[in-house]
Amino acid sequence: MIRVLVAEDMHMIRGALVALLSREDDMDVVAELDRGDRVVDEIVRTRPDVALLDIDMPGLDGISAAERVHEEVPECRVLILTGLSQPGYLLRALQAHVRGFVVKDAPAQTLADSIRRVVAGERVIDADMVAAALETGASPLTLREGDVLRAAETGISTEEIARTLFLSATTVRNYLSNAITKTGGRNRIDAINIARRAGWL
Secondary structure, eight states: OEEEEEEOSOHHHHHHHHHHHHTSTTEEEEEEESOGGGHHHHHHHHOOSEEEEESSOSSSOHHHHHHHHHHHOTTSEEEEEESOOOHHHHHHHHHTTOSEEEETTSOHHHHHHHHHHHHTTOOEEOHHHHHHHHHHOSOOSOHHHHHHHHHHHTTOOHHHHHHHHTOOHHHHHHHHHHHHHHHTOSSHHHHHHHHHHHTOO
């Protein structure tokens, strides 16, 4: 029996995923959660073979959660499930040692088959996404530039970003300027939108 943990913050989608997987004779959903920052603790508690993680979750995004899973519970394989097909997410996911990457609009049977393949030791990644990821390339942003852009996305001021990230306002302005230049954006909003579309945030 394949033990599966499902982490998805949208209750209706999570319920549908659990119902779909529960219909498979060889799968048992041992945990379901709605936050990324609880993933590792729940894996340690329930010992699933596969963690099915959405990318956008409160507390911690799915890819960052996957990094922690790899560091703390490496025997659990991670499969990322997302409605977002941005190529940058794929590159980040592979760097986080994710074993599979499935988009939410794939047929239901694709998900179950992907879980089986991941448990068998395969990587499960859509060929079109790989091609798009190679074309787009890795994120040009440093980790700190990404942090500053994510903070700016909430609409807070430069001074508030500085307080939140324990930086000086001048440093925040420098990071924002660098991020705008690297993404080719006209301003911080444009840079955020470009980075989001590429999957760099």
